[in-house]
Amino acid sequence: MKKHEIVIIGGGTGGITVASQLLRKDSKLDIAIIDPADKHIYQPAWTLVGAGTYDLEKTIRSEASVMPEGVTWIKEFASDIQPDENKVVLKSGDEIAYGYLVVAPGIQMDMDGIPGLKEAMGKGGVCSNYVDPEYTWKVLQEFKGGNALFTQPATPIKCGGAPQKIMYLAADHFKKIGVADKTNIIYATPGSVIFGVKDFAKTLMKVVNRHGIVLKYFHKLERIDPDEKKAYYRLTATDDSQCISVNDDNGHIGEEIVGDAMMAIKYDMLHLAPPQSAPDFIKECKLAHQEGPNKGWMNIDINTLQSPDYANVFGLGDAAALPTAKTGAAIRKQAPVVVENLLHVMKNEGQLNPGYDGYSSCPLVTGYGKMVLAEFGYGNKRMSDPLISKFVDTTKEQWSMWMLKKYGLPFMYWDLMLKGKA
Numbered sequence: 001m002k003k004h005e006i007v008i009i010g011g012g013t014g015g016i017t018v019a020s021q022l023l024r025k026d027s028k029l030d031i032a033i034i035d036p037a038d039k040h041i042y043q044p045a046w047t048l049v050g051a052g053t054y055d056l057e058k059t060i061r062s063e064a065s066v067m068p069e070g071v072t073w074i075k076e077f078a079s080d081i082q083p084d085e086n087k088v089v090l091k092s093g094d095e096i097a098y099g100y101l102v103v104a105p106g107i108q109m110d111m112d113g114i115p116g117l118k119e120a121m122g123k124g125g126v127c128s129n130y131v132d133p134e135y136t137w138k139v140l141q142e143f144k145g146g147n148a149l150f151t152q153p154a155t156p157i158k159c160g161g162a163p164q165k166i167m168y169l170a171a172d173h174f175k176k177i178g179v180a181d182k183t184n185i186i187y188a189t190p191g192s193v194i195f196g197v198k199d200f201a202k203t204l205m206k207v208v209n210r211h212g213i214v215l216k217y218f219h220k221l222e223r224i225d226p227d228e229k230k231a232y233y234r235l236t237a238t239d240d241s242q243c244i245s246v247n248d249d250n251g252h253i254g255e256e257i258v259g260d261a262m263m264a265i266k267y268d269m270l271h272l273a274p275p276q277s278a279p280d281f282i283k284e285c286k287l288a289h290q291e292g293p294n295k296g297w298m299n300i301d302i303n304t305l306q307s308p309d310y311a312n313v314f315g316l317g318d319a320a321a322l323p324t325a326k327t328g329a330a331i332r333k334q335a336p337v338v339v340e341n342l343l344h345v346m347k348n349e350g351q352l353n354p355g356y357d358g359y360s361s362c363p364l365v366t367g368y369g370k371m372v373l374a375e376f377g378y379g380n381k382r383m384s385d386p387l388i389s390k391f392v393d394t395t396k397e398q399w400s401m402w403m404l405k406k407y408g409l410p411f412m413y414w415d416l417m418l419k420g421k422a
């Protein structure tokens with residue numbers, strides 16, 4: 001069995017960033033990354049691809065090109081982790097032993113999680129920036145009016161803001177192509193607010209009202225019928241007073257009651273985020289929470305990012321059970337904590353740094369040329385980048401933040417973060 005001092009599962013945002021940072025600290029470290037992917041994708045720009053304002057090709061590079069020099073790339077799927085034996089089992093049946101392990105395999109799209117979704121996706125106006133943003137753009141371009149339904153599942157998802165960012169861009173686009181007057185834009189969410197942090201929710205409600213978007217809270221998507229072009233929702237509010245519906249004048253969107261606490265909304269286009277969960281091999285291994293609301297997600301201390309049961313194992317990114325938004329921005333703050341603490345454990349240097357405070361950020365694009373930069377930490381506590389907040393009020397829609405999203409952040413990702421410099 002081959003052995004590496006440090007094995008990283010996943011060569012995405014988290015895995016590559018951690019490997020690069022480790023090598024910058026000590027270029028002699030023996031690091032292997034397990035990842036079967038040919039391509040590495042800058043996913044945050046898929047929102048812009050879906051709105052026709054960014055080229056898909058610019059979001060994709062070869063995995064080989066982002067692999068840090070000096071790392072051994074094992075181009076395979078991990079299929080099991082056996083932490084008691086310090087080894088990872090590969091799909092091929094081979095085993096890789098490790099001294100220390102970093103787990104960062106991202107999140108899994110569960111296309112079977114909603115009946116009808118798999119059949120509906122990618123045709124008949126059913127699109128997702130999480131799956132194929134170029135099809136989203138095609139749908140927006142060809143839209144002739146009617147119900148434009150935007151929605152999201154009740155599971156955790158990566159970049160929780162993405163399902164509404166594309167809606168605001170679509171609203172702008174519908175105005176531009178002259179179909180806004182004959183369009184109902186609907187946002188149906190299982191949540192009870194437009195955004196969890198008040199300062200940003202206030203601004204987003206202004207955007208919602210500017211476009212006359214119909215907001216439907218406590219709507220849990222249960223089924224899609226692509227033949228009837230209807231999305232079926234269970235209403236989850238425990239009492240009627242919670243059933244607030246914003247900008248819905250006398251039910252003009254034509255929703256129907258179809259059973260006890262069930263509603264059907266007809267759509268002419270539908271954008272959604274598929275249900276998501278931790279990759280199956282994580283769910284099934286000992287490193288995952290075995291019970292409770294985090295069941296199946298990687299179990300790590302929310303501040304040190306170390307496994308509570310295995311001192312030589314750390315985790316970060318979308319697969320981890322951290323009570324904050326799953327974003328690349330969060331990983332930017334998680335990676336240095338993983339690196340510092342991993343080196344600490346390797347050198348037997350006592351106390352770990354409980355330095356990760358849940359920081360995450362969501363660049364909420366609210367239209368072409370407009371963005372609100374929402375930054376927050378554990379408990380939805382608002383946070384601000386000290387440099388940016390010196391110059392701009394990030395709770396307001398800003399052209400400068402749009403420029404940051406379209407040009408600044410991709411540069412920061414490819415040239416700084418993946419190289420371990422930011």
Ligand SMILES: Cc1cc2nc3c(=O)[nH]c(=O)nc-3n(C[C@H](O)[C@H](O)[C@H](O)COP(=O)(O)OP(=O)(O)OC[C@H]3O[C@@H](n4cnc5c(N)ncnc54)[C@H](O)[C@@H]3O)c2cc1C
Nearest residue numbers: 010012013014037043044078105106159317318327328329
């Ligand atoms: C539409 C959209 C918009 C987004 N917008 C933003 C945004 O504006 N800002 C932001 O910060 N974030 C955004 N994100 C989220 C961000 O891209 C993710 O949170 C981030 O990439 C997660 O990093 P990760 O390392 O956990 O997973 P990933 O980057 O997804 O990498 C996971 C890696 O693990 C590999 N892998 C999977 N299974 C296995 C296995 N069994 N064995 C080995 N390797 C495996 C995969 O091939 C992949 O390379 C967005 C995402 C989407 C889809």
